[in-house]
Amino acid sequence: MDEFDLIHSITPRTIHHSSVDVGIGDDAALYTAKHGVQEIVCVDTMVEDVHFKLHYSSPEDIGYKALAVNISDIAAMGGIPKFYLVSLAVPSKWTESEIKAMYEGMNELAKLYHMDLIGGDTVSTADKLVVTVTVIGEIEKGQACLRSLAKPNDIVFVTGEIGSSAAGLSLLLEETNPQNSSVETDYFIHRHKRPEPRVSVGRLCSIFKRAALNDVSDGLASELNEIAEASCVSIEIVESMLPIHSDLPKLHPNWKEWALFGGEDFELTGTVSNEEWEVLKQECAALHLPITKIGYVREKTKSKVILKTDQTSMILEKKGYNHFK
Amino acid sequence: MDEFDLIHSITPRTIHHSSVDVGIGDDAALYTAKHGVQEIVCVDTMVEDVHFKLHYSSPEDIGYKALAVNISDIAAMGGIPKFYLVSLAVPSKWTESEIKAMYEGMNELAKLYHMDLIGGDTVSTADKLVVTVTVIGEIEKGQACLRSLAKPNDIVFVTGEIGSSAAGLSLLLEETNPQNSSVETDYFIHRHKRPEPRVSVGRLCSIFKRAALNDVSDGLASELNEIAEASCVSIEIVESMLPIHSDLPKLHPNWKEWALFGGEDFELTGTVSNEEWEVLKQECAALHLPITKIGYVREKTKSKVILKTDQTSMILEKKGYNHFK
Structure with missing residues (x-):
């Protein structure tokens, strides 16, 4: 050559x-x-x-x-x-x-x-x-959506859906072989190979007085921990609110691991004030950009990111769960 | 880690x-x-x-x-x-x-x-x-030293000395084993491992109305050909004017290849008008920055870069010599 x-x-x-x-x-x-x-x-x-x-x-x-x-x-x-x-x-x-x-x-x-x-x-x-x-x-100038801008009582959101890229990778590596032929495996594989950066949602957030943003490259847990650390706050997310593809649970019993720690979804996760969340939600709806509220920013406590399920609360570390001691 | x-x-x-x-x-x-x-x-x-x-x-x-x-x-x-x-x-x-x-x-x-x-x-x-x-x-703004700025009658120059980095590499690869123990091989090796970018000379050139510059990464012949092509001119350099370290010829009979095609010297080569060359030469002398006139820019002819020796003229291709046909 x-x-x-x-x-x-x-x-x-x-x-x-x-x-x-x-x-x-x-x-x-x-x-x-x-x-x-x-x-x-x-x-x-x-x-x-x-x-x-x-x-x-x-x-x-x-x-x-x-x-x-x-x-x-x-x-x-x-x-x-x-x-x-x-x-x-x-x-x-x-x-x-x-x-x-x-x-x-x-x-x-x-x-x-x-x-x-x-x-x-x-x-x-x-x-x-x-x-x-x-x-x-x-x-x-001055409008960048830095990780350090989250404040208590902010709404925590994520765009699109999470875990699909990790599912796609697992399918590609043949670690997951779905029995259920109704699952469109190509969809998950495409999500892994051809992620769509969420530039439009970032631009909508940049207009607000203040928005904290991270892209989901290392997994939702890791990204939210980074925002919590940089902003000196705690973040509480609710398991049942996490947006996942309806076929994700059919692929593997470990689908929650994919959603929380899988990464490479290249969705945006972040926080905005309660009032601006209402605006962001409407603007995203008008542009057909999927976005979901998944939790709240709290005052700083010892625990940085907390996952609430029906029964319990757990600390979400960058790379895994930790039960409260 | x-x-x-x-x-x-x-x-x-x-x-x-x-x-x-x-x-x-x-x-x-x-x-x-x-x-x-x-x-x-x-x-x-x-x-x-x-x-x-x-x-x-x-x-x-x-x-x-x-x-x-x-x-x-x-x-x-x-x-x-x-x-x-x-x-x-x-x-x-x-x-x-x-x-x-x-x-x-x-x-x-x-x-x-x-x-x-x-x-x-x-x-x-x-x-x-x-x-x-x-x-x-x-x-x-507007002061960048682009390759396309050479004009006929400009002076062609190079900073420092050329061929030393290629000599250093040859010593490191043990392709060259000097018999003459008076040669300071460490000097050439240092030139290969720790090249010194010529930011100061670039800055001096940027003040002129017009200067064409390239850094010697792929070899003097290659860099001058790029200037000749981008500026639609011919360049004539004189072998006896090329600045080399006095020990270079002691290292290997192929030392001229190193000087012309060796590369990685990270010196600057370029062209300025005759009047500005006098200024540049003085400014470099004042700052103890070595710089040498090595030739002239000519009108465009078929042959782009020409090397003049005592006996003959040769076309200097990017990667080698070509005798006139």
Whole structure:
């Protein structure tokens, strides 16, 4: 593979943002930031056989997801994604057309958000594919949805449904083999391979005076613990209110583990004041964006995140349950 | 290794730039861009056994160089490096203290340039270490030293000396075993492991009305070809004017290959007008920054980069010589 040919073939023909002054083709990219905004920047890496396997993910799937997880981080700040840069360490057995297919997967998603590919690096490796994507976005000054902004009496919510991505992964790894043929396993697999970042919900939250947001990458329990820690509050969620797909319990007795600790749903979870929750709920309904109230923010006590079930309350650690001592 | 512990230990205690609004610790970093500048962004990846080997590079060396090569890209635009983000795919055999040592190597260089670590990602991999660094910098609006800015009659220059990094690599790989014990091999090895990005020279060039710059990552021949192509000019360099270390010819009969095609010197090569060359030369002398005139920009002809020796002229391709047909 010739790197110069590859660069030529992936260089976008059109640029969405006129603020891009120099894109691919020099030592670095140049752009002019808007006045009155803050720049947002994040980076995430996906590794073959750690985050995906080649026998079930196509190059397009890998590219799509590598960009999606970064857009999700921008969404979790309430921001607008603008630019991306791609760094690939590619095993020599990969063909040029497979590499281009990976860029195609990214481009599919980038077009939806009017994002521009402005740079990157492609190097060879002896072993596993490593895909690193950097995304730059922007947010109106002072409007970012930080983890530290939760306050007692806020409503806790989550978008979409949780646990479906973990279910999809379990199906892909053949750890789960549903007996019930009525379960649409493709749905769960799609949720794992092609998560949809919730940029619109992040944007709605950014307009509020104050909203705390996290994207569900490491699992709902982990994300809510991060908000609780950063905001010095406790969070109480109610098991029966958690939004799950109706087929999830049919797949495996451990479905609650998937919902609470599975991760990779790339939904948004967060908190807003009671009054603003009513506004957010209506706006989401108008835009057909699923969002569910799952609990409340409490004053800080010793226990950070609490799960209430019909019978009991448990402390929800980042990675598991803990019964009260 | 616990990722949360690692994040805590690498999070900077002090921030140099007050424009950082949110650093490490949320879904993404936030900063406010200055008015009147353009943002510069670049990313580069280094892979174990492709770009470095663990038997001769310490974790500190690897970290240092991964950041240095990106700062060099900012320098090649004439810019000021400001922030960096680090994405690591780390084999499980690496200890937490080795990973911290890699960050220490980066921090050593970051301190020199008052750069802030504002984000990143650490994931595990089964095999080779992959280090990806994203650097963000800034440049006064319209002052970037683009490859496309060379004009006929410009002076062609290069900073420092070329070929030393390739010599160092050859020594490290034991392809070169100097007979002459007077040669300071450590010097060449240091040049390979710890390149010094030429930010100051880039800054001097950025003040001029017009300067074309590239950093010598892929070799002088490759960098000058890129300037020639982007500017639609020919470039003529003179072999006897190329700055090399006096011990270079003692190391190997192929030393000219190192100087022209070796790469990884991370010097700057570029072109400025005749009048501005006189200014640049004086300013560099005042700051003890080595810089050498090596040739001239010509009108575009069929041949892009030409190397003149005492006897002949040759076309210098990106990766090798071509005799005139």
